[in-house]
Amino acid sequence: MQHNIIQHFNNIINLTKEEESRILSLVKVRRYKKKTMLIEEGAVCRAISYVFKGCLRIYKIDSEGIENNVYFTLEDWWVVDLKSFIEQTGARFYIETLEDCELWQLTKNDFDVLLDEILILEKWFRVLLQNALISSENRIHYKTSLKAEDRYDKFLEKYPTLESRISQRHIASYLGISPEFLSSLKSKRHKQQKP
Amino acid sequence: MQHNIIQHFNNIINLTKEEESRILSLVKVRRYKKKTMLIEEGAVCRAISYVFKGCLRIYKIDSEGIENNVYFTLEDWWVVDLKSFIEQTGARFYIETLEDCELWQLTKNDFDVLLDEILILEKWFRVLLQNALISSENRIHYKTSLKAEDRYDKFLEKYPTLESRISQRHIASYLGISPEFLSSLKSKRHKQQKP
DNA sequence: CGTCTATTTGAATGTACTCAAAAGCGGTGG
DNA sequence: CCACCGCTTTTGAGTACATTCAAATAGACG
Numbered sequence: 001m002q003h004n005i006i007q008h009f010n011n012i013i014n015l016t017k018e019e020e021s022r023i024l025s026l027v028k029v030r031r032y033k034k035k036t037m038l039i040e041e042g043a044v045c046r047a048i049s050y051v052f053k054g055c056l057r058i059y060k061i062d063s064e065g066i067e068n069n070v071y072f073t074l075e076d077w078w079v080v081d082l083k084s085f086i087e088q089t090g091a092r093f094y095i096e097t098l099e100d101c102e103l104w105q106l107t108k109n110d111f112d113v114l115l116d117e118i119l120i121l122e123k124w125f126r127v128l129l130q131n132a133l134i135s136s137e138n139r140i141h142y143k144t145s146l147k148a149e150d151r152y153d154k155f156l157e158k159y160p161t162l163e164s165r166i167s168q169r170h171i172a173s174y175l176g177i178s179p180e181f182l183s184s185l186k187s188k189r190h191k192q193q194k195p
Numbered sequence: 196m197q198h199n200i201i202q203h204f205n206n207i208i209n210l211t212k213e214e215e216s217r218i219l220s221l222v223k224v225r226r227y228k229k230k231t232m233l234i235e236e237g238a239v240c241r242a243i244s245y246v247f248k249g250c251l252r253i254y255k256i257d258s259e260g261i262e263n264n265v266y267f268t269l270e271d272w273w274v275v276d277l278k279s280f281i282e283q284t285g286a287r288f289y290i291e292t293l294e295d296c297e298l299w300q301l302t303k304n305d306f307d308v309l310l311d312e313i314l315i316l317e318k319w320f321r322v323l324l325q326n327a328l329i330s331s332e333n334r335i336h337y338k339t340s341l342k343a344e345d346r347y348d349k350f351l352e353k354y355p356t357l358e359s360r361i362s363q364r365h366i367a368s369y370l371g372i373s374p375e376f377l378s379s380l381k382s383k384r385h386k387q388q389k390p
Numbered sequence: 391c392g393t394c395t396a397t398t399t400g401a402a403t404g405t406a407c408t409c410a411a412a413a414g415c416g417g418t419g420g
Numbered sequence: 421c422c423a424c425c426g427c428t429t430t431t432g433a434g435t436a437c438a439t440t441c442a443a444a445t446a447g448a449c450g
Contacts, residue, residue: 140331145371168428178408184432363397
């Protein structure tokens, strides 16, 4: 009963058996070792990937050379530089695996073909974007209205499995604080038995 | 040659004259005075509004009672609490006019009818969400990687007309800083003749 | 013209950062 | 299997960015 790409679609829309096979005929399964770059800023994002196994980070390097994690992607979600993929222009972000990953990929061309052939997929994609936007709007709000410690709580809520899977450095970067400061937040909590 | 809702659609998709009239037959034009609440947190967002004239803010009140502006909407853009509108559940945000506004509205029901009748509108909506998500992703990145002064520059880029139209208090809230600090940033710039 | 709100200015404070150094941990090769 | 190397995490001191509070000034609106 593990997740897979067809179940994922059928959570939102209803596919016929034929449509399911058509999709699977175009999907390519690829495995990546931990710490592999999928996309670098400026390159064109040629595929959209369903994460079957593993986790990744989407990040950007600022004017001072600091890496900033924008978000993480894990099992049963999609990873892509949306703007780059849609417009086939230079990517805004870097994408890197944080674990060994198994990704189920569709090239831009195959993706377009499927959206043309299976009209209901427009709805699936729309709902996907919709949910991503809703979550992104919340994120903006948290970033202005919450202090670092409360943003850390939100992170734990949103990615409950991730804390033990990735380094604190990456979590700090996602939260927008220094690794040192996250470390001191955590030690403060332990001393207070997480009140 | 001013913008209007039909031109807006035709920037993304191609509508027939019949489709255009069908849309216009369901659109309701409404005028709101400055400082009118369109939606309060917890209420159901019953309409999606195209901004023909005016500007609005989307904000949230945090646990300490402070208003936080999440973003602004102005001419030729849409305003809605997306999650509330789509699911017809309680809104996450407050929406308030900052000027006298003319909004062209579609109720949830009419919106659904149009999306069913005019399939190409699914694409329009998808592109709308796509662009909103892209811009929202950038915003998250700016909030972690830029200092207040640079975020202020990004604000001026994104909303070039807005600085003279709304109060500094609202801009400060959008930037995630106190009005006092924005004031001191601006006076610092004037002393340095905006280097 | 008066009232209410917004903006400015300055002082004291707090939150989070930088830098540096030490300790911990994980993977790799001998 | 252990020792070593490199990277991550911890800890602490000093600093910078931004806040809060208070009071004075300026602007907007009826």
